Structures are given as structure tokens and as C-alpha cells.
Amino acid sequence: MTHPTPDAEPVPGSSTDTGATLRGVGVSPGRATGPVVRIDADAAPEPPSGPAPADPAAEAARIRPAAESVAADLHDRASAADGQLGEVLAMTATLATDPSLLDKAEALVDRRALPAARALFEAAGEFAELLEATGGYLAERVADLRDVRDRVIAELDGTGRRGIGPLTGPAVLLARDLAPADTAELDPEQVLALVTEEGGPTGHTAILARSLGIPAVVAARGLLAEQAASARVDGSSGAVQLLDDRVEPGVETVDRPQWTGAGRTADDRPVTLLANVGSAEDAAAAVRAGAHGSGLFRTEFCFLDAAREPDAEAQRVAYAAVLGEFAGKPVVVRTLDAGADKPLPFLDAGGEPNPALGVRGLRAAFERPQLLDAQLAAIAAAAGDADAEVSVMAPMVATAHEAAWFATRARAAGLRRAGVMVETPAAALCAEELLDAVDFVSIGTNDLAQYTTAADRLCGALAELNDPWQPALLRLVDGLCRAGRELGKPVGICGEAAADPLLAGVFTGMGATSLSMTSAALPAVGAGLAERTAQQWAATAQRARSAPDARTARARAAE
Template sequence: MSDLVGVGVGRGISVASVLTMPEPLAPPSDEPLAAPVDAEADRVQLALQQVADELRMRAAAAGGEAQEVLEASALMAQDPAILGDVRSRMEAGANAERATWDAYAAFRDMLTSMGGYMAERATDLDDVSQRVVARLRGVPAPGVPESSEPFVLVARDLAPADTAMLDLTKTVALVTQDGGPTSHTAILARSKSLPAVVGVVGLLDAVTDGQVAIVDAKAGTVVLDPDEASVAAARAERDSRARAASAPITEGALADGTKVPLMANVGSAKDAPGAVELGAEGVGLFRTEFLFLDATSAPTVEEQTAAYVAVLEAFPGKKVVVRVLDAGADKPLAFLNDAHEENPALGLRGIRALRASEQILRDQLTALANAQAATDAELYVMAPMIADREETEYFVSLGKELGLERVGAMAEVPSIAVVADQVLEVADFVSIGTNDLTQYTMAADRQLGTVSAMQDPWHPAVLRLVKMLGDAGSSAGKLVGVCGEAAADPALAVVLVGLGVTSLSMSASAIADVRAELLTVTLEEAKQRATRALAATSAAGAREAAAG
């Protein structure tokens, strides 16, 4: 019996035999192009179209977060820049398969070098490349193995198209060597309530098909070849956790009755009904980028108002936190950002970009004020990437000038925690985006494999910044929430509450697990776990200390 350790997704536990994802297609040969370029270009274009159609079909069938991910992959299959690059390579003598393979590889390297969100999409791009080359070869694309019995799926990483379409009657757990808690693999596994452990170093060298494995997402462990007693204990624990997660929906609270509102992160109005069904008490992060990302110019006030009203109407009398446009770095917009910044992650992004194009910000705030007046929801509006009191004063005063009642700041830059007392003298609330706060604190791009060990919100440096914000909120009598993926980690959610966080927002599918975990501790116990985690010297040490 041996243990492997990674980052757990959720709090589920499963026992089954291992099946490993097949290896990717072998690279194409370097044989020169034999057919006319035009004919081969038409063949590549057809393959790209077929892959895009297949991904859209899977997207429509999957729905929810998976639909958005797969639709993004479909766009990658139809990027005209890719086809142009493929044609150029064929004109230089490469055969169709090699030209396609190399064009996507170049695109992948470019995304990886950009870091952050764009680096996270590199795995998605590899999947598209594999599917297109498979079409050109006339062979099936590598995919999830088939089995008549339930199994634990082991992979280097999993493409969104495969994760989205997993048969959950057969795939009972997922374990990957690469990836982290904010990868598409983790996000989609969480949306399916599938126990998963990601980022397991040495995984593929350690496992063999047919081995029995216990996958414990709560502990972040994979136990290979367990004895009968361990298997029996794991199955009993699985049943216990399942009962807790499926308990009747109640408000988020600790064992002593301390209320901790549990809210959902949503990306569009269509996500709202599902979030309500899963027990969301409101919206802790409504991302407005979907209105802007595919546009050549900013949407009108009227268009934005309609979109915001649709979300607010789904939560009458409930809190809805809206983040104004977060553009720049990994999400540049032609009408807002300078595409030539050498280091855009530290450049004109978030509130800085909006401040430089104030009319876009004014229009968005006006639309939000209109939606506030037209609905019964409690609207809270925040700006991304706020660094200090001066930026807070600018945003809060502008929001109030345009009619908003509750205006705050999103804490993603470490400096805001250092001056949290000053910020909370001005802001009505603060919401902590743990994904960016972690990468900026640790100077480590999310999902960049070479620094993956540093991309962990459990690191005491990150937790200490959260405590600064929590303490300042308590002193000022202001709300301090968390809306990053850290809130979806049940064990970390307890620690966050112990650090002074007053609400938690996450993927709606994670709410049941977090609710169940919070009910196991009192506020004093949560504070004790937080104190132990703060005293640790590493992320792993903080996890262990909090659990002890």
C-alpha cells in the first residue's frame, strides 16, 4: 500500500481499479508535401470545421461551465490565424499533418509563454490539435478508455472535451499528473461533483492499469493497492460524505450557528437558475467579461442593463456582487488595452485600464445603477485589481456619483491587504480573489507547470494577507468575502472563516460540500485551525496543521 499526494478537488472519496488515458498521437512524419497546396489546405479546413462542429455538439450536450469551455475550444479550431499558418508551412514544403501539428505547437508555446489564464488554455489547444490531426489521418482521436466496470481515470491531464463528457456511472474519480486547482480539469471535475486529485508528481510512473486505488479528494491523496480494511473504511466514508453532501439545503452556517453565506460565482444570466437550485444564497462574483470579450467595441448601456437585470431578477432580495470589466493581461480587449505591453500582467489591466478609458467604466456603472433600480436584489459592485486607498476612493466616488448604493474593491494585489484599514475606511466591502492574490503574492503564474508548487492559496503568506483583510473588515464593521477558487476547498473554507472572512463564493456545484464541512466546526474551532495554518512554513504544512 502506497500513498501519492496532490491537490484535492472537492471532498468526495472513491475506490475502484485504475485505467490510464491512452498516449497522444505520435508526431507526424517529415515527408514533404506531395499533393497540391490548395487541395491540402481545403482538407485541413474541412478537418478544422469538423472538429469545431464536434466540440460545439459536445458543448450543447454538456451545458453549464463545460459548455463555455468547449465552445472556447471550438473557436480555437476555427482561428483563421491557425489556418493561415498551416498554409504557409505547406507552401514551404511541409505535409498537411506536420504543418497542422507545428502550427498548433507554435500557438501553444506562445500561450504558455504568456502565463496566467492563457497558459491554462495550452492543454485545451493540444486537444484541438490532436483531434484535427486524427481527422487528417482518418483515425479516432485519443479519448477516455471504455470499461464495463467503474474505474479511476488516470491521465497526464485531461482535455475539456473529455472531462465534460465523462460517463459518471463508470468514471468514479479522476487523478492527473499535471494541472492545479484552477485548471479546466479541476473546474469541470468540481462542476460534476467528481472526486479528483490533480498535480500528483510522478503519477504515471507509479500506477499500473488494474491497480485498486482509493482517491480521497478531501485529503488530496491516492492510495494504491490498499488492504481490505482500508477499502472498507473508504467505502463507509464515501457513504457518509455522500449523505452529508445531499442533506437538505440550508443557509451556510457553522456548528454553533454562526452564519456564513454561501454564494455562487457566475459568468452569465443563464448560470443563475442552476446556482439557485444548488443552494446558492446569492452571487458572490458575477463576471461581466462575457459582454465584452467577443466585441469590437464596448456594448451599449442598454445592452448591459438588460444583461444585469436578467441576473439580478434571479436573486430577489439576495446579495449579488458584480465585478466590473476585468480586462488586460490574459484577457486583452482591442478597444481597451495596449496589445504591446512587455509584461501585461503587471501593466494596464483591471481598474487601471478602466480608469484610462473612463467612459467605458461610466457606461458600465450607469447600466448597473439602472439594473439596481429595476430589481429587488441587493447589488454590490466592485472593481478588479485595486491596489490602495487612492484607487478605492476613485472607484467608490464614481460609483456613488452614478447612483450605486454599495461599492467596493476586489483584493487581488498584495498591497491592498497591507493597507486594508485605509481601504475599508472608503470601500463598503472587500471581496478577495484568491486566484490572483496567490499568483501575485508568490510571483507565480497560475497553471505554469514550472512554478506549480508555488500556486497554492494554502501558503501562509497568502493566508496572512487574508487575515489582514479580515481583521480590517472586522474593525471597520465591513463585509470581507472570498470569491476565488479557494472558497470551493472545504477544508480551506473553514480556515478562511477563521481568518475573518464573512462569506464564501464558489462554483455552485461546490456549495454542498462546503456547507457540510462548515457544519462540523464552531467559530472558535475555525479560528484555531486558522491560527495553526498561519504558523506553518509551507502550503503543505498549513494543510496538515489545519487538519491536525
């Protein structure tokens, strides 16, 4: 079932008589026109079930080395990639050597005398069905799992997996979806824009497109059923016009003043512009981009490959490497956000019917407070080694009691400034009580959107509901900002929505004191804020939050 959406509108400045115009969700701003290149995600053939191997034991023994080779390649790509792309690739690499997957595939070779490639194909199919049935964050891993499956099969068959490959010229890419490893191959100089039929505004494709600065639209339903030689794409509005004739490639630039590096409105109201980081490489890139600090340091990426909990010294060294890049600047360190799509071997929550609503984030610390205390101690030690202004915050907080519990432990560890992420409607609706318990809050728009609308953020059919312009989400943010002003405490935004220059202005108009985003978005957001006064942004925010739907909210803000 698809969610009803308003009638499609043409891309500004284009005609609609030369091809279909589709409407998706714009996830990376910018406009581009050019010839299309289709990426066939279903190109890998299904491996045959025979002939039966002469030596099943030897055949089964081929699976694990092939998987380890794929994992090593993905880890190499992760090390060479910047920012969030590297983080996503590292997470994908762990799928290739998942013990349960490999054990299942080897058992199928032994029990049914299947060739190794077929056994892995069937084992991955069973795992994909489980992930899809689970929903939530784990469903996001299905596309990654299938990509890993195809890479291991190609390794087994010696055929070499066919990726996107080099483009012969600038083009608009059309795809069902893109795996992270395929996205790693994209050349921003050649990819004019990216349009996918599946995905959502907070999925991997959207996040990575923003980090690469490529205009992108996701959840363009019916995209691959249409034929076109060229396309016009508006990554802000989500409009995609498919053209019958080939057109010359071009990118429409938006006239903005050059960003001076300051975070200010036209009348000099200050807004702190920060970067979301997960590694020392991210931190260095953020400083080069002009970030005033980091509003979200994701510490879980220090844990992903660990079979057991890293000791305090290993954590201290990892944190200090990031904090050292931000000398004299504020850094908000988020404690471990494990669970859901980031399972850790030493944090087995057992079977959960819906991990997105299960034991994740701070909830994992209630039963294992020693894990949180050890991390807080390591963060405090790293802060003592660095000259950064370190704060700490907890993810997945639902009540003021939970917030107070966390703040008490953080201060006991020697961290003077403690806050929480607001990702649940329960926390947003108790803003005053929440802010009473902590020094600041930071709004995670990705999760807050999906929990507010009860719409899986990874379901393309429901992508419209996860649009950060949804009035329900805007009204929750407005209430939090109002509470922050009344209590004199900062309210920041650290979700992906802060990377949209227009929406960043709306948040500023509501009273957000800081905006944290991917480093690539900082110049556009900084320049955009400077185009209007604080009063103008406040009026824009009022028009947007009073709109009846997301599309009207965006249109009113853009007027």
C-alpha cells in the same frame, strides 16, 4: 526544477506495501478507491510532412472549414454544459478559429507545400511555444491549444478524434492533464476520482472537477511512470496510493449532517453562502443548489465571442438574465476582467512580456474609461429591471487610489454599493486604506496565492506553492478580515478556496462574512460550517495560520 515537498504520507485507512504512494495537491475533496484507467494524452500521432499536395491552394482552403467545424462542436458542448464547464468550453472554442493560427497554417501549406494537417500541427507548435514562454495565464491555454490542434487534425484526416470514451465501469482516471472538452465527456457516476501529473489547484482540471463533485488530485509528480491496477485517492490531503491488485470500486463518504440551507456555525453565527456564476444557466443552478445569492458574477463571458464591444442594450439584457434569477438576493457583479487568459479582439493591449502582470482587469479601464462607464451603466439598468440586491466590484486593484477611482465611477452610474477584489499583496497589505475607499472587499484566492508566492499557478512543479493553505496567504486573508471588523465593512471570499469545507471554516474563523464558490460545493461547505462553533473555527484558524507550511496548516486544521 520541482519544489521540495515533505515525504508522502499514506491515504488514511490504507497500507503502503502494495504500491507507490504519491503526493499531489488535493483540489476536490472526497476519498475514492477503484481500478484505474489511464488517459493517454499523447496518443494522437504526429502528422507526416508529405506527400506534397498537388494543389496547395485547395489544400490550404481545407483548414479553415475544419477549424470552424471543431469550433461549432465546442460551442455546442458549451451550450449543453452547466456552469464553469460551459464557460471554459466557450473560451476553448475561440482558439480553434484564431485568425493568426489559421493564417500561419495556410501560409505553411503555400510556402512549404505541406499537407494541411502537418501545417496546422507546426503552426500550433509555434503558438504553444510562445504561450509557454509568456507564462502566467496564457500558459494555461497550451493544453487547450493542443487539444484543439488534435481535433482539427482529426477533422482534416477524417479519422475522428479519440476522446476518453465510455468507461466499462466505475474507475479512477489517471492522466497527464485533461482538456476541457475531454472533461465535458466525464460521467460523474462512473468517474470515482481524477488524478493528473500536471496542473495546479486553480487550473481548468481542478475547477471542473470541483464543479462535477469528483474527488481530484493534481500535480502528482511521477504518476504516469508508475504501474498500477487500482488506486486510492484522497482529494483533500492530495495522497494517491497506487495498488498492484485490482480492488472493488468504492467511495468513502464523510459523515456530515444534512445541510439545512442556512449559512451558520454551530452556535448560530451567520455566514452568507454564495455562488460564483457567469451565465443565466449558472444562476438558475445556484438557486436550485440553495445559494443565498452570488458573490461573483463574471461579466467577461458576455464578451468572449464579440469582435467589437457589445452595445449597452446587449449588455443590459445579458446582465438582467442573470440578475433575474436572484430576486431578493444579493449579487456582486464583477466588471470586465479582460486580458491575460481572456484576450478580447477590441481590447488589444499590444505585446506584453508577461500578461499576468500587465494590463488586465481594472487596468484596462484607465486608458479606456468609456468602456467601464458603459458597462456600469448597463449593470445599473439591469439592476433596475431586476429585484436583486446588486453590488459591483472591480478586479485587479493594487492601490487605494485605484479603488476610490472605481467607486466614484460606480456611484456616478447609480450603483450605490461598490467594492473591489483583493488579488494582489499590495492591496492586502493596505487593507485599512482600501476599505476606507469602498463598501466591501472580496478576496480572489487564486490570483492572491500566485502573486504572493511568485509561482505561476499553472506550473505543476510549483503547485505546492499555490496551495491555498499556504500560511502566507492565510495571514494576508486574516489581516483583511481584521481590518474589516475594525472598520465595520464586509470581507468575503470568492476564490476557489472557499469550496474546501475545512478551509471555508478557517476563513469563517478569521472573520470572513461571506463565502462564494461553485454551486456544487454549497451543501458540503454549509454542513461543514455547522459542525463547529465560531469560537472553535477561530481557534482552528489560529492553528492553521501559525503553521510553517501548507501541509502542516491543513493537518492542524483537520485535527
